[in-house]
Amino acid sequence: MKVNLKRLLANEGTIDLIHSLADNKDFAILDAKGKPLYVSNNLSPEIISGMVIKANQTEIGRVCSNSGKAADTIARFIAYLAKLEYEKKALASETLEKYKEISLMAGLNEKLASVLHPLDVANTLIRELEKTLWADHIQIVIYNYDKERYENLAIMNKHPQPFQEGEQLAVKWLSLNMVGEIINDLAGDERFSDYFPQVSSLMTAPLIVNNSVIGGVFIFSRQFHSYTSMDLKLLNALVSQTATALEAARLYELLKDTFIRTVFTLVETLEKRDPYTGGHTKRVMEYSVKIAQTLNFSKDETEEIMLAAVLHDIGKIGICDKVLLKNTKLTDEEFTIIKNHTIYGEEILSNINSLRHLIPGVKDHHERFDGTGYPNGKKAEEIHFHARVIAVADAFDAMTSDRPYRKKMALETAIEELKLNAGRQFDPEIVEAFCQMLADSNLNGVNGQFPPCRTSTHHSPPQYGC
Structure with a gap:
């Protein structure tokens, strides 16, 4: 950081002050290269070399006069002015750097608050x-x-x-x-x-x-x-x-992971009531997450779908064992009772602040794309997107798992059922993504042997998943 001597002398009143200090003696002020910056009117030709002017230990000029005392006084005064100018510049630079630092920290703090x-x-x-x-x-x-x-x-x-x-x-x-x-x-x-x-x-x-x-x-x-x-x-x-x-x-992340593990453990414990549905929740969760990833969902939304999938059948805790564990096909009356598990799921989650946002995915996962599902008969875009994802995952696992009243379907047959039900029970976009996911992965023995999905709406087989 340098002090400009020429600019310093140009400040209003500076030369007048120097003249008053010179005590009517002639003087000249030169820059560091010897170039005159100011010469008094009556300067004698016999003027001698004068005093060095320093600013921050660096020579910035000289004062020449036929009076050594005058030259020394003027040089000291200009050095004092230069010191003040240097300190002013240093303070301005420090203030600017501090402002830059505060601005950067404020900007970073604002960005960090959202991640x-x-x-x-x-x-x-x-x-x-x-x-x-x-x-x-x-x-x-x-x-x-x-x-x-x-x-x-x-x-x-x-x-x-x-x-x-x-x-x-x-x-x-x-x-x-x-x-x-x-x-x-x-x-x-x-x-x-x-x-x-x-x-x-x-x-x-x-x-x-x-x-x-x-x-x-x-x-x-x-x-x-x-x-x-x-x-x-x-x-x-x-x-x-x-x-x-x-x-x-x-x-x-640690708390969230602990929370998810706790929820999953709770659901698995409840699932042990019915040996025929063991592992169902985990598989539905895995299918749902893979569908979300195939559709390029964000990390946060994928995690939300994962949690909703884990809890999609939490309402079955309110279904009596006589109906829930029945090893033959349900009667119409019993099926009506089973359907209440979506409502019970909503009631359970509504009492937990951190899980309320999952209610649409849990409550709507048995709604049908054509509007004939339950509990509210929603259709198409009225059904929460997360629920449409879980519906496909839930139905596929139901079809490919043994139940007391029927044997599991072959994978090829289950996939064909999804295709045929697209547009009726299922969102065609989700079925398309699920088929693509199966073709690209080695899931449950499916090893890329299925062609891209072509959905149809000209068939209405029974509803799968309950």
Whole structure:
């Protein structure tokens, strides 16, 4: 940061003040190269060399006068003005950098508030770092508590080949540090030079939560890049902010996983009432998730369908064993009782805040696409999309499983029934996706032997799934 002497002298009133300090002595002010910037009117030709003017230990000019005292006084005064100007510029620069840092942190905080998955948190940080700091490669590692080791969480790499040695470097560095670090000359650093012969400079910062290192962020440059203390300060600020969000996301994932396992265990326990439906919930869940993935649902929506599929028959807890466990075909009266399980499911979930959003998928999974299903006779788009997915998964598993009153269908026959019922019992789009999923996977022995689905609406076989 430099002070411009010419601009300093041009400030209003500066020359007048200097004249008052000169005590009527002639003087000249020169820049650092000896070029005159100001010469008083009556300067004597015999003027002697004067005093150096310094700003921040750097010569910015000279004051010449036939009076050594006047030259010294003027030089000191101008040096004082230069110091004030330098401090003003430094303060402005620091304020600008602080504003930049606060703006970045505020923007990052806003973005982090909308993400809940650890990978999304990491990628959000990477996108901010790409816009802020020079990097060929950014790598975020995190400690895996189950495996008791550091692992890659997210990577940004501008070159085709990723830096394979990054994880080893991370482990070594994280075992030694709880502070950020700049290594601009990596080849000259004995600790890490063997890891990255193709990297010239790097910068690192630890992810710290409650005084414990949970991971780290590594920024690499193939060409020499002089990372500065301001770069490291900014990196540490962003990484520190992300560490809290990352740990919160991990805890959220852990709680969510525990919650899902608890729900699934509860449903499996209830399922043991009927030995003939053992594993039904798990299979319906797997089919539903695969359909969602085939249709490119988001991760959140796929998880929602998964939970709804797990709970789709939760209302059967309210059906008496006499009807639920009957080993012969149900009478019309008994079937009417069974149909109440969708209503019971709605009543159960309505009492649990965290599960209420699953009610449409659970309640509507026996509605038919043509409007002849239950409990409300909804049709087509009136039926929640999640319920339409579960309906296909539920019916397919029912058809391909043994029941007390009938043997399971062959897979080819069950698939044909789905096709024939598309547009009547089932959403044709879901049937199409299910057929495609079966053709692309090795599910329940189906190994790509079925052609793409062609649905038909000219047949109305019995309703499957109950």
